[in-house]
Amino acid sequence: MRSRYLGFTLIELLVVIAIIAILSAALMPAFSAANDRARITECKAHLTTIALALKMRLDDKGAYPATLRQLYDEGYITDEAVLRCSKTGVEYYYSPPARGEGAQAVVCACCDPQTPAGQRPHGFRGSLILLQAGGGIRDKSD
Numbered sequence: 219m220r221s222r223y224l225g226f227t228l229i230e231l232l233v234v235i236a237i238i239a240i241l242s243a244a245l246m247p248a249f250s251a252a253n254d255r256a257r258i259t260e261c262k263a264h265l266t267t268i269a270l271a272l273k274m275r276l277d278d279k280g281a282y283p284a285t286l287r288q289l290y291d292e293g294y295i296t297d298e299a300v301l302r303c304s305k306t307g308v309e310y311y312y313s314p315p316a317r318g319e320g321a322q323a324v325v326c327a328c329c330d331p332q333t334p335a336g337q338r339p340h341g342f343r344g345s346l347i348l349l350q351a352g353g354g355i356r357d358k359s360d
């Protein structure tokens with residue numbers, strides 16, 4: 219005699235759980251890549267904010283600050299988190315350009331620009347993000 223109960227059997231439930239597990243395992247790398255792209259975008263936004271703050275300070279005081287923290291201490295940046303790479307949490311490399319250095323001089327970057335390509339924070343493409351003296355931001359990959 220057949221049961222009149224129309225619910226799920228244990229086997230059906232296990233099959234559904236297995237399908238969900240397989241699909242989520244297949245989508246995980248896509249989520250991780252999207253997360254990485256978001257952090258790179260956030261890192262660029264931080265450097266844009268720093269560029270504007272440096273420009274404002276340069277207009278006000280006629281000189282670059284000795285450290286990036288000075289921008290926060292003097293109120294040019296209101297969020298301390300902007301001074302760190304959103305992926306690694308490490309403070310940005312900063313080297314104020316000397317007088318006469320061109321707009322190509324690196325002022326600020328995700329990490330020391332001398333870091334080998336494989337060890338850079340946004341390393342899945344071997345890139346680092348640079349803020350230059352002229353205010354330009356570029357992705358460097360080699």
Ligand SMILES: [Zn+2]
Nearest residue numbers: 261303304328
């Ligand atoms: Zn970064």
